[in-house]
Amino acid sequence: MPTSLTWEDAEDIGIMLTEKFPDLDPLTVRFTDLHRYVTELPTFTGDPGASNEGKLESIQMAWYEEWKDNQT
Numbered sequence: 001m002p003t004s005l006t007w008e009d010a011e012d013i014g015i016m017l018t019e020k021f022p023d024l025d026p027l028t029v030r031f032t033d034l035h036r037y038v039t040e041l042p043t044f045t046g047d048p049g050a051s052n053e054g055k056l057e058s059i060q061m062a063w064y065e066e067w068k069d070n071q072t
Contacts, residue, residue, distance in 0.1 A: 014065065
């Protein structure tokens with residue numbers, strides 16, 4: 001896991017969010033909450049203002065794939 005995450009690290013962020021919120025279905029999370037969850041990660045160093053819908057969607061889908069794999 002990288003020691004420094006930015007908006008481009010969707011897969012690594014997805015893994016971290018799965019570990020932090022193991023029972024939360026990522027598809028139920030609003031983008032405003034997702035933005036907060038990402039920026040509150042201890043290793044996130046990206047510019048909070050540099051996010052956009054596409055980046056948040058990529059993170060949400062990476063998180064969903066990781067979460068889905070852990071549901072079995």
